[in-house]
Amino acid sequence: MQFTLSSPRQVVVGGGVVARIAETLAAFGLRRPLIVSDPFMVSSGLIQRCLAPLEKAGVPVAVFSDTVPEPVDTVVTAGVEVIARGDFDCLIGFGGGSPIDTAKAMAILAAGGGVMADYKVPREANLAALPVIAIPTTAGTGTEVTRFTVITDTARDEKMLIAGLAALPLAALVDYELTLSVPPRTTADTGVDSFTHALEAFVSRRANPYSDSMALAAMRLIGANLRRVYREPKDAAAREAMMLGATLAGLAFSNSSVALVHGMSRPIGAHFHVPHGLSNAMLLPAVTRYGLQAALPRYAEAARAGGFAAAGDSDEAAAEALARGLGALNADLDVPGPRQYGIDPAAWEARLDLMAAQALASGSPANNPRIPDADEIKTLYREVWASGRNSQ
Ligand code: NAD
Numbered sequence: 001m002q003f004t005l006s007s008p009r010q011v012v013v014g015g016g017v018v019a020r021i022a023e024t025l026a027a028f029g030l031r032r033p034l035i036v037s038d039p040f041m042v043s044s045g046l047i048q049r050c051l052a053p054l055e056k057a058g059v060p061v062a063v064f065s066d067t068v069p070e071p072v073d074t075v076v077t078a079g080v081e082v083i084a085r086g087d088f089d090c091l092i093g094f095g096g097g098s099p100i101d102t103a104k105a106m107a108i109l110a111a112g113g114g115v116m117a118d119y120k121v122p123r124e125a126n127l128a129a130l131p132v133i134a135i136p137t138t139a140g141t142g143t144e145v146t147r148f149t150v151i152t153d154t155a156r157d158e159k160m161l162i163a164g165l166a167a168l169p170l171a172a173l174v175d176y177e178l179t180l181s182v183p184p185r186t187t188a189d190t191g192v193d194s195f196t197h198a199l200e201a202f203v204s205r206r207a208n209p210y211s212d213s214m215a216l217a218a219m220r221l222i223g224a225n226l227r228r229v230y231r232e233p234k235d236a237a238a239r240e241a242m243m244l245g246a247t248l249a250g251l252a253f254s255n256s257s258v259a260l261v262h263g264m265s266r267p268i269g270a271h272f273h274v275p276h277g278l279s280n281a282m283l284l285p286a287v288t289r290y291g292l293q294a295a296l297p298r299y300a301e302a303a304r305a306g307g308f309a310a311a312g313d314s315d316e317a318a319a320e321a322l323a324r325g326l327g328a329l330n331a332d333l334d335v336p337g338p339r340q341y342g343i344d345p346a347a348w349e350a351r352l353d354l355m356a357a358q359a360l361a362s363g364s365p366a367n368n369p370r371i372p373d374a375d376e377i378k379t380l381y382r383e384v385w386a387s388g389r390n391s392q
Contacts, residue, residue, distance in 0.1 A: 003208040005255050006147055008134075010171040013244060015236070018049045018135055018175040022057035025090065025133070028170060033133070034088040035063045036079065036103035037095045041137070049178065050094050050135060062086060067095070067102040070159070070269055070276060072152045073116040079106040083129065093134045093169070096190070097141030097276070100134045104149035104167045107132055117153050117160060121363055125164030134169040137178040138190040139243040141276070142197055142250020144172035152270055159266035161362050168254075176236070176243035184230055188333040189277030191226040194246040195219065195306065196280045200259040201252035203291065203298045204367045211256035214248045216305045221245030223306030230333055261287045263364030264377060267355035272343050281335045286383045289323040290376075295369035338385050348385060352378045
């Protein structure tokens with residue numbers, strides 16, 4: 001078996017570590033950062049947690065805070081213009097997955113020019129103009145440790161996966177204290193996103209012993225703490241466990257892959273502007289059930305790690321408990337179905353051909369234990385529509 005492992009050169013984990021941003025920059029000889037963030041980080045004052053230690057260390061700081069949730073190519077282009085006008089030697093992505101992914105994409109586009117669509121998979125994006133230091137404030141996408149960025153092509157309503165070493169941050173500061181203010185809906189969505197990363201990495205055809213160990217550790221942490229952190233947002237121990245789980249899940253899928261859930265999730269995000277973690281959550285029970293028999297022992301082991309099944313359960317019983325348990329988890333986390341979210345049924349049906357084609361083109365479904373064709377993907381989308389919770 002051959003496989004390649006990649007991760008940032010340094011990942012600093014723990015409550016309060018954001019205060020070490022200046023020493024992290026100094027360790028890499030960096031002095032002129034551009035912080036890439038979002039308007040909420042600025043208006044809420046959270047960004048001060050990053051700015052204050054830099055200012056105290058005498059590091060000059062500029063901020064580009066025009067990023068949007070589920071980042072788009074036009075904002076990346078605007079960010080590249082800011083890079084071109086300034087004199088920066090690194091980018092600090094501060095925020096949820098959206099600002100961090102925007103920072104990664106800016107570094108890639110600034111290096112190679114053209115348009116963002118030029119870099120989507122299967123091309124490898126290996127050249128970055130500037131290194132990225134990632135500081136996540138959600139738990140989370142895991143993007144602080146992954147070799148991916150996800151950017152929407154606004155002209156074509158396509159959420160593009162961009163992969164390569166240029167998308168891998170140089171370093172990450174993983175500080176759960178930054179997540180204490182995340183509202184319950186985003187806490188739930190980002191938490192399910194993390195669990196999906198770990199589960200898909202574990203059942204992926206590209207799994208390896210390293211990604212397996214990261215995925216199992218992540219599923220243990222997330223499975224035991226996701227409901228808790230949704231109900232008790234200020235529970236520091238649960239927040240800490242979720243943050244570590246999200247980062248380990250990122251290492252898992254970055255070194256294995258995501259699979260069918262993510263392949264089908266990106267088109268929902270692009271066409272109907274559903275936050276990424278939420279569209280994953282809508283899909284997770286049905287897509288898991290679809291794949292169960294193709295990798296029963298793997299799904300069973302994931303079920304035990306995530307606390308959906310007991311150690312002594314048979315593989316058959318444990319895998320079944322996972323599919324059922326993910327539906328129950330969605331109910332406990334108040335995950336809406338597509339209709340309840342506000343999607344028009346005619347629009348959903350009208351886009352199914354295109355969504356299925358885009359899901360397949362992303363390559364992610366090919367990593368699934370059971371590989372669907374376009375018709376099966378459409379059937380799954382219809383199932384998700386029919387089974388989704390449609391009233392609170
Ligand atoms: P996000 O960054 O879009 O943030 C969602 C909302 O939460 C925003 O309004 C933001 O301001 C707010 N928020 C963030 N941190 C907060 C805090 N501490 N307190 C209060 N509010 C806070 O959401 P996300 O789920 O972190 O990121 C989603 C994006 O990440 C999507 O575009 C998705 O495709 C991408 N993603 C990337 C990877 C990767 O490997 N590159 C993996 C998974 C997802």
